[in-house]
Amino acid sequence: MYRAVTRQIEVTVEPNFLPERSSAEQCKYFWSYTIVITNSSEETVQLRERYWIITDASGNQRHIRGEGVVGEQPVLAPGERYEYTSGVPLSTASGFMAGRYQMVSESGERFEIEVPTFSLDSPDIKRVLN
Numbered sequence: 583m584y585r586a587v588t589r590q591i592e593v594t595v596e597p598n599f600l601p602e603r604s605s606a607e608q609c610k611y612f613w614s615y616t617i618v619i620t621n622s623s624e625e626t627v628q629l630r631e632r633y634w635i636i637t638d639a640s641g642n643q644r645h646i647r648g649e650g651v652v653g654e655q656p657v658l659a660p661g662e663r664y665e666y667t668s669g670v671p672l673s674t675a676s677g678f679m680a681g682r683y684q685m686v687s688e689s690g691e692r693f694e695i696e697v698p699t700f701s702l703d704s705p706d707i708k709r710v711l712n
Contacts, residue, residue, distance in 0.1 A: 588695035590623035591658075591685070595700045600669070604704065609673045613702045616667045617651070619683075621658035628657045629664070630692075631684040639674035651683075675704040 584595045596616045603612035621627055634646040649655065656664040670679065681697040 584698035584700040586696040586698035589693065590621075591627065591695050592618075592620040592622060593683075593695060593697050594618045594620075595698055597700050597702055599702070599704045601705070603669075606675065611672045611675055611702075611704050612669060613672075614667055614669045615679070615700065616665065617697070618663055618665045619656075619658065620663040621660055624660050626657060626659045626688045627685045628655055629683050630655055630686050632681060633684070634679055634681040634697075636670060636672075636677065636679050638672045638677040642673075670702065672702060677702045 586593050594617070598614045598616070600612045600614055604610055619629065629650060631647065631649055632651055634644075636644045636646065652666045652668055654666070658664055678699055678701050679697075680699040682694045683697065684692060684694055686692050
């Protein structure tokens with residue numbers, strides 16, 4: 583599990599390789615990832631936008647920007663948590679994702695929170711130990 587905390591808002595990520603949706607022969611690899619956002623601050627906040635940088639093992643990057651997550655712009659009161667699962671395809675057997683969410687407080691202040699960089703690894707990667 584990967585974890586980041588910004589302004590008392592915790593984001594955890596748990597990636598999961600999906601072999602049933604992947605094919606090494608076709609260079610198609612797919613992961614799901616579950617994200618939990620926990621608001622430990624004293625103010626209500628809303629997730630408005632997401633920004634992802636998805637990097638494959640060859641160094642190719644995709645930048646994804648959009649409203650909310652999985653079609654929602656969740657509002658989290660103090661102490662509340664929001665969980666969702668999404669997915670990402672790659673043409674290589676490994677890679678990583680990094681990102682951030684744009685939030686807005688109930689007073690109208692906009693700020694960004696970090697999503698921890700997380701690794702996407704399939705069983706097809708060959709590891710080399712030094």
